[in-house]
Amino acid sequence: MNEFMLIFRHMDGQSVASPEQIQVWMKQTMDWIGGIAAQNKFVGGNGLPFDNARVVKNVHEKLVVTNGPFGEIKETLGGYIIVKAESVEEAVEFAKGSPVLQGEGNTVEVRRIAKGDGVH
Amino acid sequence: MPQQELIPHLFRTEFRKITAVLCKTFGIGHIEMAEDIAGETFLAALETWPYKGIPPNPAAWLYSVAKNKATNVVRRDNLFTGKIMAQIKEPADSNEEFDIDLSEQNITDSQLQMLFAICHLCIPKEAQVGLALRILCGFGIDEIAHAFLANKETINKRLTRAREKLRNEKIAIEFPGEEAINERLSTVLTTLYLLFNEGYYSECNDAVLREDLCLEAMRLVYLLTEYELTSRPEVYALLALMCFHASRFPARKNAAGEIILYDDQDEALWNRELISRAAHYLHKASTGNTISKYHLEASIAYWHTHKEDSKEKWENILQLYNRLLQTEYSPVAALNRTYALARANGKKEAIAEAEKLKLEDNHYYFVLLGELYTGINNVQAEKHFQQALSMAHTQPDRQTIQKKITMLFNKKTASR
Structure with a gap:
């Protein structure tokens, strides 16, 4: 059994949604994760709030700290979960259920987590 | 309390007290001896009470017999090996009364x-x-x-x-x-x-x-x-x-001692x-x-004390199960979560989720599938209930499942 990280990327992390919409997304996300956990395939996960985010960047050998990852890049990281799966295909099936994908242009990236067994 | 229940009751309440105190007194190396002394104490009651009558304070009687028996064991041990006393921090003077604090x-x-x-x-x-x-x-x-x-x-x-x-x-x-x-x-x-x-x-x-x-x-x-x-x-x-x-x-x-499921309880x-x-x-x-998982389970149990169904109730139960499963997976929680999902989000969604659970070795899984299919596809529902019935290994479980099958047929004929 491998572990895969499902990384959520949003097109625009700053766009404002209504509280009702947020409530719906929250429930969908919780049900989605609950469904994975009910198959004993959930390992962990977390949201990454945009609020008060910083980026530290190397600009001409100097470290520059900017507020948030927004503006320069189109996509921003919104969170991740880690699942257990036999294959990348199974992990992709989990990913397809993510409510994040309801947003046009949003992505869920599926990456296998290295096992630290000396092979990877 | 009726007399025939007195000894079993006393055994339930006093055996453990005597055993625990004796274990504590003699040390962890002598658990079995503590159990034996407690057991013999009850044997003594059985030998004495039928002839001399039940003492006014049965528990106190048991304690004093247990004390005597323990003291004798310690004395005997002192004479021969001293093994037990070595475990006891303050060896009693041989003249002193060896005390067991009950x-x-x-x-x-x-x-x-x-x-x-x-x-x-x-x-x-x-x-x-x-x-x-x-x-x-x-x-x-x-x-x-x-x-x-x-x-x-x-x-x-x-x-x-x-x-x-x-x-x-x-x-x-x-x-x-x-x-x-x-x-x-x-x-x-x-x-x-x-x-x-x-x-x-x-x-x-x-x-x-x-x-x-x-x-x-x-x-x-x-x-x-x-x-x-x-x-x-x-x-x-x-x-x-x-x-x-x-x-x-x-x-x-x-009244017949059969289990009554939550939905049917008064x-x-x-x-x-x-x-x-x-x-x-x-x-x-x-x-x-x-x-902790106990918080989550207690909260679920709390919602179950509200008998009347409401959107709020099942939504809360669903979210609590979602969290519980993230904390600690168990097949029972997975099945219950799927049931709550059906109540909160509808049966169609729950069926799709249930099919992913892969708990085919658990007869409750087929009970759940039977429940979910009931009213949606009764032929499927019956197939699942029959599968559950063939796997259930206790009489109450079989009765419960049999009732569900019967009800399914009643519904079928009623709808014709």
């Missing part, structure tokens, strides 16, 4: 200390629960074998190995310090949780409910809440969980006082930052 305080302390000794990480979980059943609940080997669906020999071996291990590791019977509590409290709680479940969901025999066992588990958790170092949020949460469940004892069985029979006590404990549990 005061209420020492009984309570000894039981809690034994609980922590038994839950030492050096012995496996199954053995811990077995020893707890034996020493802290006064179960016989037969009953433990029954509870574990194992034969007597296996249980005997398991307990003997565990006693040996405790002896070899020289585990102290004492109140653990804060560090040891941090290390062992979760094991202690798991053991008590299993004890309670053993009574509540008993699969071992067809007497569906073993209230005694549940009450024992509740009593021990209560003791933990009374002790400063262990009166922690998760302990209160576990006690709340147990009280919520126990509140339904009177409603869970009909809520007027629910014990309101226990429910409000449970709510009180749950309130006490909601301090600090940690949410």
Whole structure:
């Protein structure tokens, strides 16, 4: 059994949604994760709030700290979960259920987590 | 209390007290001797009471006999090997009366200390629960074998190995310090949780409910809440969980002793006082930052005390199961979560999720599928119920499933 990280990327992390919409997304996300956990395939996960985010960047050998990852890049990281799966295909099936994908242009990236067994 | 119930009752309540105090007095190396003395004490009652009458204070009588027997064992030991006395910190002068402290305080302390000794990480979980059943609940080997669906020999071996291990590791019977509590409290709680479940969901025999066992588990958790170092949020949460469940004892069985499922229970029979006590404990549990699985399960049990269905109820239960499964997966939680999903989000979604659970070796899985398909595809529903029926191994389970099949047919004919 491998572990895969499902990384959520949003097109625009700053766009404002209504509280009702947020409530719906929250429930969908919780049900989605609950469904994975009910198959004993959930390992962990977390949201990454945009609020008060910083980026530290190397600009001409100097470290520059900017507020948030927004503006320069189109996509921003919104969170991740880690699942257990036999294959990348199974992990992709989990990913397809993510409510994040309801947003046009949003992505869920599926990456296998290295096992630290000396092979990877 | 009717006379024929007196000895079993006393055995349940006093055997464990005597055993715990004697273990504490003699040290962890002599658990078996403590059990033997406690056993012989009851034998003495059986030999004496029928002829001389039941003493006015039976428990006190038992204590004094146990004391005498213990003193004799120690004296005999002094004469020969001195093995036992070496374990006792302050060897009594041979003229001095050897004292066994059976005061209420020492009984309570000894039981809690034994609980922590038994839950030492050096012995496996199954053995811990077995020893707890034996020493802290006064179960016989037969009953433990029954509870574990194992034969007597296996249980005997398991307990003997565990006693040996405790002896070899020289585990102290004492109140653990804060560090040891941090290390062992979760094991202690798991053991008590299993004890309670053993009574509540008993699969071992067809007497569906073993209230005694549940009450024992509740009593021990209560003791933990009374002790400063262990009166922690998760302990209160576990006690709340147990009280919520126990509140339904009177409603869970009909006159014929058959189990009555939650949906069919008469809520007027629910014990309101226990429910409000449970709510009180749950309130006490909601301090600090940690949410244990007991918090989540107690909250689920809380929502189940609202008999009437509401969107709010099932949505809350669903989210609690979602979190519970992230904390700790179990097939039961996965099945219950899917049921809650059906109630909160609809059967179609729940069927799709249920098909992913892959719990084909669990007959409750097919009961769930049968429930979900009922009214949507009754042919499928019946197929699943039949599958469950062929797998169920207790009489109450088979009866319950059979009823569901019958109801399915009634619905079919009614709709024609």
